[in-house]
Amino acid sequence: MPLALADHHREFRSSMRRMARERFVDGYLERSLQDEYAFDTYRELGKLGLHGLSVPTALGGDGADAVSLGIVCEELGWADQGVASQFAVAALAHSYLAQRAQTAVAERWLPGLLSGELLCCVALTEPEVGSDAANISTRAERVEGGWRITGEKASITASHVADLAIVMAKTDPSAGARGVSAFLVDLDDASVARQVFRDPGLRSVGRGSLNFDGTFVPDDHLLGEEGRGFHNVMELFDLSRSMIGTLVTGGAQRAIDMAAEYVTQREAFGQPISRNQGVSFVIAEHTTLIDLVRTYSYHSLSMIDAGERNTLQAASIKWHAPRAALDAIRECVALHGNVGWSDELPLQALFRDVSAYLIADGTAQIQKLLVARHVLGREAVDG
Secondary structure (H helix, E strand, C coil), X not given: CCCCXXXXXXXXXXXXXXXXXXXXXXXXXXXXXXXXCCHHHHHHHHHCCHHHCCCCHHHCCCCCCHHHHHHHHHHHHHHCHHHHHHHHHHHHHHHHHHHHCCHHHHHHHHHHHHHCCCCEEEECCECCECCCHHHCCCEEEEECCEEEEEEEEEEEECCCCCCEEEXXXXXXXXXXXXXXXXXXXECCCCCEEEEECCCCCCCCCCEXXXXXXXXXXXXXXXXXXXXXXXXXXXXXXHHXXXXXXXXXXXXHHHHHHHHHHHHHHCEECCEXXXXXXXXXXXXXXHHHHHHHHHHHHHHHHHHHHCCCCCHHHHHHHHHHHHHHHHHHHHHHHHHHCHHHHCCCCCHHHHHHHHHHHHCCCCCHHHHHHHHHHHHHCHHHHHC
């Protein structure tokens, strides 16, 4: 498997880096402190064509590979963690729709989603069910012409402002994971109630809950085969968890870059503080650790492009990458002293935003369980 970016990926990274730093660096700190969804940046991503990156060309997208998605996550993550989150959620939702939706349904909704006029969230987590996704309680009951969905989804990114949701619901409660199906639900319905949460980080994106009270979904809005929703969303997690690795790498790298510039300019006792090994070694250590996370994340994404199963790698990245990134950012805050602890610089914003990924897409505990099952076998771990 390739462990280095190919030439065309390097060229793409250069163009994405210029774009991200020209368009999204300014305003990050202000956006990170607001409590409203940043529709301006979301629509800007649509104008740039980035909402279609994961969609096949036949449906109006670019048909980009997984490594390219990771590159965009890293470069946007350096500029603005909230914008990177907007891109990542959209890429996953649009990819899922392009793969699973019936042609007529995809052609109806994708143009608005790709332009940035519409927004789709992915609704899996429930108040009592997080990582144990096979045991969701939301139900979809067959009725004439379609289905009626009843249940609550919680901690759903951008659900308070989304137009559509990919909703996982039980169509056969007795079948466990094999009884979960996926539906595309129009949230502009009187039977859907919403609640928004207030979080310390990723405030320009936000999360909330959705309550479905017999919400009608037409037959043609079933995504993929009935009973295959859990299997399909697990494949999506292998992509999203790898993308998170590059996304938080971007945030950590910005903190390291800021600290490297600061310590060479800040003087104490008549010399730059970078001449103290207690300072320079911190930069060296976290540069090494973040580069390792970056390399492994792109390796995992390249496995997807090669048709290889990457569940082990994705789970490893998901539990380790946010911790490594937060360690780096925290040390960079300390290297800046008092100003690093203030909201004058985006270091605190980076720390708050990256901390969301300790939980989002599965906690460290469930990721370690997945890794342990792979190494030791399910029977040895689960009994």
